[in-house]
Amino acid sequence: MECSKQRPSLEFVESAFWCLGGDSLFPLFPLSSKGEEAIERKEDLSQRLHPPKRIEGGLGVKPLREWNETLLVKNLWRVFAHKDTLWSKWVNLEKLKGGSIWDAVYKCNDSWGWKCILDMRNKIQNHVVIDNGSYKWKKNDGSVVNYSTQQVWRDLRSNRVKVGWHHVIWFKGLEPKHAFIMWLATLHRLYTQDKMKSWMPQVPLLCPLCEKTNDSINHLFFQCEFSSCVWKDIKAKLIFRGLPYSLDSIVQRMAVYPFTKNIWNIVNRLVIAACVYFVWRERNARLFRHQKKEALKVGEDVQNYIRWKLLSLTVKNSSAIRKVADLWNMKWVNNRFKFV
Known part of the structure; x- marks a missing residue:
């Protein structure tokens, strides 16, 4: 009797690898479209009731959507800053053909993850500046600092009123x-x-x-x-x-x-x-x-x-x-x- 093996769905694969980072071959993929729809209603309610920071009355757990977007920015930054990673080199040579990611447009056969990375351009375009020939991050207060995931998280997240207790x-x-x-x-x-x-x-x-x-x-x-x-x-x-x-x-x-x-x-x-x-x-x-x-x-x-x-x-x-x-x-x- 032949045993059949069920292949994991694309949604499962994307949701499983979204959090990989560092110099991994896999980029920080977002959740799939079905995954986003599934968590959207619960996450909106959860964020209203339980802000991420404890000083804001929360539990100290980052909201999945906001943290996912922060990590997508990391991939976007690697591409246009030409960081020395395998994935960013592949994107610049094979996908962009030496062009700029800021001018890239959607294609019908583009993956969901790639489309979400491109969507992040509008969110960070006012934060990206060139200082002495290198890319820097412009904070919400106007000061310019080196890029860091922590700073991106602070500037892109929804700030809430601090509680005294x-x-x-x-x-x-x-x-x-x-x-x-x-x-x-x-x-x-x-x-x-x-x-x-x-x-x-x-x-x-x-x-x-x-x-x-x-x-x-x-x-x-x-x-x-x-x-x-x-x-x-x-x-x-x-x-x-x-x-x-x-x-x-x-x-x-x-x-x-x-x-x-x-x-x-x-x-x-x-x-x-x-x-x-x-x-x-x-x-x-x-x-x-x-x-x-x-x-x-x-x-x-x-x-x-x-x-x-x-x-x-x-x-x-x-x-x-x-x-x-x-x-x-x-x-x-x-x-x-x-x-x-």
Whole structure:
């Protein structure tokens, strides 16, 4: 019996090689036309909700379309600047026949990738200048610099308004899963019951923690009777004991303070993110696995997590360090926190 092998489609091949760069034989191909259409709707919504830079309230992931265009510019630059790469030499000799890529026109049998590279000419024509016989990149502010992919990305991407709370969530030392849940909660993007109510208006939904009303971001963090007990016990161990029982207000309050390596700045942010994470985890455990913990036990989980995080810090002795050690039932020995 003869086995048949299915050849990969052109769309798959193009999408697989679009990210290859360096001195590779393959240029930075764009996604195929079908691939672009498939991601266009989701990407437009995603970019509005989650900007690429963390300082703009995003997750720090580059949008595929904008990054793809930036890499296409790299190929275009290699061709008209006559860079010493195999692919650019082939394009100039065989495809352009010694002509300029700025004068090249589409042909019926041109590949999709080549057409997209030519389309990038209109986007960068105001950024390309000749300085002392060599090509340079003109930034948005008018200054002229050497070409770099990073600078092209900065000038071509869509800039968004910076947020003041990014340092409350994104900082060294915070566990990624805590930062991710905290980020979603800050943006009100967690799937809480107030959102599900619009999908299933006929189904009665109650907060799994207090069983009195629908849960929502403001309810879960920390206006629910259950979560408010957790937050009340935990914030007694913070220097900012007057923090409110609303996550939005807490984030706004913390965003005012500049982020430094002060021990209280670190502990405060660790505690807020940990409370959000462990309350959300308890909510899901009750809802999907029918497992329950008392508020006191969830509070203990938060405290144990913070104490283990403190063990990883190297700190010098000070009054603030001694205060933190006292509040969290620890001691300071040789620039490290230790369990009592």
